[in-house]
Amino acid sequence: xxxxxxxxxxxxxxGSSALMLAACGGNEDGGSETGGELVxxxxxxWSAWNQNTGTGNASATNIATTPMxxxxxxxxxxxxxxxVFYDEAIFEGVPELLSEAxxxxxxxxxxxxxxxxxxxxxxxxxxFQWYSTSGDPAHANQEKALPAGxxxxxxxxxxxxxxxxxxxxxxxxxxxxxWIFTGGVYLPSHxxxxxxxxxxxxxxxxxxxxxxxxxxxxxxxxxGPYKPTxxxxxxxxxxxxxxxxxxxxxxxxxxxxxKAIEGIEAQVTxxxxxxxxxxxxxxxxxxxxxxxxxxxxxxxxTYAGATWSHFDMNVNNAFLKDVxxxxxxxxxxxxxxxxxxxxxxxxxxxxxxxxxxxxxxYYVDYTGPANYGKGDLEAAKTILTGAxxxxxxxxxxxxxxxxxxxxxxxxxxxxxxRKLTGEIIQAQLVELxxxxxxxxxxxxxxxxxxxxxxxxxxxxxxVANPSFSTSPDQYFSPDSDxxxxxxxxxxxxxxxxxxxxxxxLDEAADIANQISAQAVAQAYTLxxxxxxMAIFWNSAMVEGVEVNGNSQASALWNVREWKRP
Numbered sequence: 001x002x003x004x005x006x007x008x009x010x011x012x013x014x015g016s017s018a019l020m021l022a023a024c025g026g027n028e029d030g031g032s033e034t035g036g037e038l039v040x041x042x043x044x045x046w047s048a049w050n051q052n053t054g055t056g057n058a059s060a061t062n063i064a065t066t067p068m069x070x071x072x073x074x075x076x077x078x079x080x081x082x083x084v085f086y087d088e089a090i091f092e093g094v095p096e097l098l099s100e101a102x103x104x105x106x107x108x109x110x111x112x113x114x115x116x117x118x119x120x121x122x123x124x125x126x127x128f129q130w131y132s133t134s135g136d137p138a139h140a141n142q143e144k145a146l147p148a149g150x151x152x153x154x155x156x157x158x159x160x161x162x163x164x165x166x167x168x169x170x171x172x173x174x175x176x177x178x179w180i181f182t183g184g185v186y187l188p189s190h191x192x193x194x195x196x197x198x199x200x201x202x203x204x205x206x207x208x209x210x211x212x213x214x215x216x217x218x219x220x221x222x223x224g225p226y227k228p229t230x231x232x233x234x235x236x237x238x239x240x241x242x243x244x245x246x247x248x249x250x251x252x253x254x255x256x257x258x259k260a261i262e263g264i265e266a267q268v269t270x271x272x273x274x275x276x277x278x279x280x281x282x283x284x285x286x287x288x289x290x291x292x293x294x295x296x297x298x299x300x301x302t303y304a305g306a307t308w309s310h311f312d313m314n315v316n317n318a319f320l321k322d323v324x325x326x327x328x329x330x331x332x333x334x335x336x337x338x339x340x341x342x343x344x345x346x347x348x349x350x351x352x353x354x355x356x357x358x359x360x361x362y363y364v365d366y367t368g369p370a371n372y373g374k375g376d377l378e379a380a381k382t383i384l385t386g387a388x389x390x391x392x393x394x395x396x397x398x399x400x401x402x403x404x405x406x407x408x409x410x411x412x413x414x415x416x417x418r419k420l421t422g423e424i425i426q427a428q429l430v431e432l433x434x435x436x437x438x439x440x441x442x443x444x445x446x447x448x449x450x451x452x453x454x455x456x457x458x459x460x461x462x463v464a465n466p467s468f469s470t471s472p473d474q475y476f477s478p479d480s481d482x483x484x485x486x487x488x489x490x491x492x493x494x495x496x497x498x499x500x501x502x503x504x505l506d507e508a509a510d511i512a513n514q515i516s517a518q519a520v521a522q523a524y525t526l527x528x529x530x531x532x533m534a535i536f537w538n539s540a541m542v543e544g545v546e547v548n549g550n551s552q553a554s555a556l557w558n559v560r561e562w563k564r565p
Contacts, residue, residue: 034241036564037255038542040556041267041279044412045234045260045444050215052132052186054451054481057148059463059552060443063280064237064258065218066556067226072465074129075183077557078550082466084181089113089223089246090121092164095182100503102156103170105179111164115188116220116227116242123160126168128189128200130155131207135479144208146451146481149474154500158184176500177508178469187214188221225251225560234444235260249560262414262443264288271298271536278537278545280554282443283417286346289534300536301547307533308351309461311526312485317456319405324387326523329457330367331383332432334375335528338424342417348529354475354516355468355509357530362468362509366520367527377431384432397433405434407456410449413440421459450484458484461531463552469500469508472515475525485525491518540565 042064048056049065051073062073071077071087078084086094090113098104113121131139135150154174159167168182192200197210218231225247226239236259241251261267264281268288271278272295284302292298311333313320320326339348349358352365371379388400397405409425411418419440426436436457441449449455473496474480478488495518498511519525535555537545544562551557 034250034252034564035254037257038253038562039257039259039276041261041270041276042258043260043264043267043279043282044262044414044446045442047234047444047447048215049218049233050132050187050211052129052145052147053211053215054146054148055447056215057482058447059282059461060260062463062552063554063556064260066224066553067239067256067258067559068222068224068228068237068242070183070185070223072183072551072553074186076181077553078466078548079557080546080548080550082550084466086183087185087223088248090185091183095180097179098167100175102172103175103179103503105168105170105176105182107166107168107182107184109164109166110246113246114244115190116222116244117188118244119188119190119221121185121223122189123158123166124189124201125187126158126166126184128192128210129184129186130158131200132187132211137204139204139207140211141204141208142479144205145211148482149470149480150477151470153473174497174501175503176469177503177505178467179503181467185223188219191219191221225249226256247560251560252563260443263416268292268536271538274538274541276538277541278535278555280533280535280556282412283415284343284346284532284534285416286344289536292536295538297538297540298536299539299545300534302346302532302534303547303549304347304349304530304532307461307463307531308357309459309528309531311528312455312458312460313524314453314456314458314485315488315524316453316486317407319399319403319407320456322387322399323522324383325389325399325405327370327372328380328383328387328389328432329429329434330370330372330523330526331374331376332380332428333373333425333526334428335373337375337428338421339529341424342420343532346532348532351527351529353513354519354525354527355471355512362506362513364513364516366513366517370520372520372523372526373528375428377428380432391433395433396435406437407434408437408439410439410441410455410458412443412446412460414443418459451481453484453486455484459528463554465552466550468512472496472499472512476515476519487519487522487524489518489522489524 042060044060046058046060050056075087075090092108092110096106098106130152133147134152154170156171157169192210197206200207200210225245227242228237229240230238239256264283264285267279267281270276289300313326352367356363390398409422411422422438429436474482476492492515495515499508502508542562543565548557
C-alpha cells in the first residue's frame with residue numbers, strides 16, 4: 001500500500017515550507033447550527049499540562065488541549081500544503097521584519113484580542129512565554145522550569161512601543177532564519193498573577209513556580225474556541241464553547257470531550273460502536289482500519305505522517321558511554337525487518353536525517369552511509385573486536401574490562417508496533433551476545449520515563465512541522481530537557497548557536513545537517529522511518545476533518561472549523 005507523501009521536514013521542524021499566510025477556510029457565520037456533543041479519542045494518556053516543560057511536551061497533551069489553545073499552541077501553524085497561518089483570534093496579518101541588526105520582528109494584535117475571561121491579550125503574555133522557554137536562570141529557575149526547548153534563548157527583549165504592536169528584539173549578533181514563524185502567546189500571565197505568582201516577571205523562583213502551576217493543573221482561561229469545564233490528567237478534558245472567542249468560526253458543539261483511549265484495536269472498536277467520533281492513533285494497523293470498510297459513515301485516511309520514530313541511546317549507561325558499542329548496536333539493527341513486520345503491505349519511507357525528510361531540498365542521508373540500520377552483523381562484530389570486546393564461553397558480549405554488556409530497551413506497552421520492535425531488535429542483538437532486557441511502560445509514563453532518563457535504549461516518536469531551526473537545540477543541547485539521552489558533544493555544542501545565527505535558510509540548514517552528521521557519527525540517535533499514520537472518523541458525527549501531515553495537532557489542526565453534519 002502506497003502512502004500519500006506530504007511535504008514536511010523534521011520533528012518540530014523540517015524543510016522548505018512556503019513562507020506565506022494561508023487563510024483558514026470555513027464560513028463567516030461558523031457554518032451549520034451549533035449544539036450537541038462530540039467525543040474525540042486521544043491515543044494515549046499524558047502526565048502533565050504545560051507543553052513548555054519536559055513532562056508536558058507530549059503529543060497526547062497537545063491533542064487533548066488543542067481546542068482551548070492558540071493555533072499551533074503559540075499562535076501559528078501549517079496547513080496541509082505547508083503554508084503557515086496565524087491565529088486570527090490573536091493576530092492581525094503576518095509578522096514583519098523591522099530590522100536585521102539588531103534583528104527585530106513585529107507582530108500586530110487583533111483589535112479586541114482577549115482571553116475567555118474577557119481580559120485582553122497583553123504584552124506580559126508574550127514575555128511569560130519568552131521566560132518559560134529562554135533557558136535563562138535570570139528568567140526562571142531552570143530546575144523548576146525544565147524547558148522542553150529554548151526557542152526564546154536568542155531574544156533580548158519584547159516590548160510594545162505602541163498599542164497592539166509587539167516587537168521582539170534579538171540579542172546582538174543573533175538572528176532567526178525562520179523569523180516568519182513568530183507567535184509567542186500560550187499561557188495567561190494574569191492568571192499566574194491572580195494565583196499567587198504576582199512577581200513572576202522579576203523573581204526567577206516565582207516564575208519557576210508559576211510554570212509548575214500551569215504544569216500541575218489545567219487552566220480555564222483560554223484563547224481557543226473551547227474552554228475546559230472538567231478534566232483529569234491523562235484521562236479526559238471536557239469542553240464547552242468559549243463565548244469570548246474572537247475567531248470567525250464559533251464552536252460547533254455544546255460539549256466536546258477529549259478522551260484517552262489506548263490502542264488502535266480499542267479505538268476502532270469505539271468508533272464502530274459510535275461512542276467516539278474519531279481518533280489519530282499512535283500505532284498503525286491496516287487490518288484494524290479495514291474493519292471500518294463496512295460502515296458507510298466511517299472514513300479513514302492513511303499517509304506518511306509528520307511523525308518520525310527513532311531509537312535514543314542514554315549515554316549515562318555504563319556500557320553505552322562507549323561510542324563503539326553504540327555504533328555496533330545501530331549497525332546490527334535491521335530497520336527493513338522492523339518495517340516489513342510492523343507494516344506489512346505498507347511503505348514506510350527510510351529516514352537518514354534528524355531534521356529533514358526526502359521531501360525537503362535540504363535532505364541528506366547520513367545513517368545509510370554510516371551503515372546503520374542495515375542489519376550488518378559482521379560489520380558490527382568488527383567494530384566491537386576493534387574496540388577490545390570479546391565473548392565468553394556462553395557467547396555473551398564482554399567489554400574490554402571483561403564485564404558482560406547488559407542494558408534495557410524501553411517502549412510503550414500498549415503500542416503493538418513498539419512491542420514488536422523490541423522483540424525484533426532483541427533477536428538481532430543476541431547475535432552480538434547482548435541479552436537485551438525489554439521493559440515496557442504505560443502511555444502516560446512516556447514523559448516521565450524520558451525526562452528522568454529511565455532507559456538505556458528507547459523507542460518513541462517526534463511529531464514534525466515545516467520548520468527546523470530550533471530542533472537541533474531541542475534534541476542535542478545539554479541544557480535542553482528534551483535531550484533525554486544526555487548527549488554533551490563538543491562539536492555539536494559549537495554548531496548549535498550557529499543554526500539561528502543567520503538569516504540565510506540555506507546556511508542554517510547546512511549547519512543543521514552538520515549536527516545531524518555528528519550525531520550519526522557518535523551514534524546518539526537512530527532515525528527509523530517516517531511513521532505510517534492514519535486518522536479515522538464518523539462523518540455522520542463531524543464534518544471538516546482533514547489530514548494535515550504538517551501540524552503537530554494532526555486532524556485537530558482545524559478543529560475550529562469542524563461542523564455538525
